[in-house]
Amino acid sequence: MIKEFIQRSALRILEGSSEKGLGRGNLGVLVARAGVGKTACLIHIAFDTIFRDGKVVHVSLQDGPDKISSYYNVILSELLKVFQVRDDRETRSLVEKNRMILAYLNQSFDLRRLKKNLKNLSEKADFQPNALVVDGLDFSKTEAETFEVFKNLAREYGTEIWFSALSHRHIADASGSGIPYPCNRVENFFNVVLELEPANTGIRMKVLKNHTKEVRPEDAVLLDPSTFLTMG
């Protein structure tokens, strides 16, 4: 199943770049309007890391661990169905061992706490993440300095950090390279920017920035909305 997943992973869209993905020490963002599936896609990215023998820290600024963990279970069940895996114990155990959920409820999030928590995970629980997925950060209210700290954090821990960002229908601002508000304000910090939008038969993932590689309009892929695996 793992081999098949990697072959159909949404992140194959980045394979053409020099880094063959986001890469250690780098920041990436998924930008989409409300309800398109940013959290589910971040979880797909988390599975991609885990199935490549990596460890993931899922940072949630809105939902508690129970909700996040059931979200993982739902998507994993869909994946197991697609790949016709009957005995799921091994896969579920692999995910549980290599995923850590850090939730910050009721505006408890602050970067000092995150840094402290990552240090605790590394020193006290021997958990060194290869990737962080950060869900629920309000980009419209987040200053550039915050992303500077995230960038340093990614370098310090040799990890890649993926974010989700909410774009708005009523704000048409975009940078010259087509990166929409609110990501356009801080696009320099990001090596990869991907946009998700609903399509007739699934979710379209478009590359808006891929390191230094020139982005072409055809750099897009259609994804299955329940697993975020590539279609076709």
Added chain:
Amino acid sequence: MVQDNKDLRNIGISAHIDAGKTTLTERILYYTQRIHKVHEVKGKDGVGATMDSMALERERGITISSAATYCRWKGYRINIIDTPGHVDFTIEVERALRVLDGSVLVLCAVGGVQSQSFTVDRQMSRYKVPRLAFINKCDRVGANPNRVADQLRRKLSHNAVLMQIPVGLEGYLSGLIDLVSMKAFYFQGDYGENVVIDEIPHHLLEEAVAKREILLDAASVFSDELMEAVFEDKVTEPLIEEAVRKGTLMRQLTPVFMGSAYKNLGVQALLDGVTKYLPSPLDVENVALDLDKEGTPVSLSPEPGMPFVALAFKLEVTPYGQLTYLRVYQGSIRKGDDIYNTRSRKKVKVGRLVRMHANEMEDIQEAFAGDILALFGVDCFSGDTFTDSKVNYAMSSMLVPDPVISLALKPKDNKAGAQMAKALGRFVKEDPTFRSFVDPESGETIISGMGELHLEIYVERMKREFEAEVETGMPQVAYREAVSQRADFNYIHKKQTGGAGQYGRVEGFIEPSEKGAFEFVNLIKGGAIPTEYIPAVEKGFQSCLEKGLVLGFPVLGMKVTIVDGQYHPVDSSELAFRQAAVGAFRQAYLHAGPAILEPIMKVSVECPSDFQGSVMGSISQRRGMIMSSAEDGVFTTVDAEVPLAEMFGYATTLRSLTQGKAEFTMEFSRYARVPDGIGEELKKKHAEKTRGGKK
């Protein structure tokens, strides 16, 4: 006569141990004329505070059982439940909060927000209990009520607002300034019983005005009228009181009172605060579950004439029999009424209704919604619901944490054995967190509870109250065994000892079951084993599951498939095939890769966020796997899976790691294979034990 319970207050007094809550309760009883002499905790007069009703509590200077008591203050009726402060007895606090409408959080003016304050405060939040704070011991060296109020805001996230400021502090504490009436209060007489009201001393006027401004700012959020009055400079005492009451009932404001119970200073003002700001039973919505409608929640009404509904929230053994504390939630109860226990469906006649005052009691004729009272001679469990049979309700179940530690008990002699059984039966009824059972495997009596001290207290109570001398042993983990691969069997059971013989052959294989439960599959065709003997074969295998061959623990999740066999027209019987199955199991089991399984617990630790690292470290050291960590305000909850075998003594470790500021719950999650090293160790111990047993 129907009482107007608008004037009733059901309150708890909760605090860290040594914050002085027992002394405070004692003074309240004195000022409300329920007692006529004041005793101290650890008092030199050898009497002890009235609320510490048990001898053991008196000896240790701590309060273990919550004793309910009733008093009157300025036309208000107040039921007080004195609650214990030690972390091992939190069920007592939880139970008290379940039946109370409001609470007083007692804090030490020197120690401030201490470890237990976190636990107690969280419990109050869980049960949505509005509270007042009382900063006690303002006469002590180092007292700083401002700092403690600040800690309430910072550490416990309370919107704490001072209702008073002290006149002098430490040794110079002489009175209080009430920021609502802007008057100074002095407490004179041998026990501070004469309250003298005077003008604010000149040197404190500026501070009092500034603190009052803060009070008005905080209170006016809850009252437009007060806000307007502030703008127009027409603030009145009732306007402030109404706004503070509203904020308190919404649990968005915590009025802070202060004083020194020991020095008889400030307690009457606190009582005024209780009556003014804490809710009456009419201000609180209570919900029951309708058992006739699949547990649909129903709101209870304090209106007279409604069907009677009450909760038994505490049981106590007294020299006169079992005393059951009840909180009436709806309707009324009279002496001579018939009431029904909705759990046991048994009818009970109300013989004697009493109002409790620690160890003393007052007979009453009837009680109404909101009242707390006690019944004699009613056989029930703590947490049972009583009705008048017109409704079939259960009060929502109280949150009962699972026990975290177990101990084996051995009575010293036969007499002690009988007494021990009697004591255990009683304790289990009294305290839902205390469990007792006889381990069918070891034959030992096992008790389990919330912590080492919790169990120690019960062992001591057994000795003192029931004269049962017992020895305590080490706790035992319930391991299991399971096969990990397929192994074939082909076994003939043949016995010829004169008379009718025994004959049966079974052939097939055992393997792990995907379903995780015992499975039996019969693939025999052509009657190699006659159909009537197949159930005996299944029973034979099933009987083997009770005791695996590695450590002697039960076997989980095994699938047996039989494919062939043979019978004898004369010598075959059910017994013969049963024995054949037992032999087949023995033949195959050790070839099927039997593994030892251990219980894995889902552990949830709640701690101030600063201790997250220590908590994670303590879990990792116990072979635990951390699943998540969630921060909410100043607290963090770390969820993990940890083998039960590693959890003994964890309460003590956690307490020392976090200065007692963390608490944890755990529940069974699943069984998992023990690591090889530990498995070998267990086998070695088992072999030694078996050899020892054989000698």
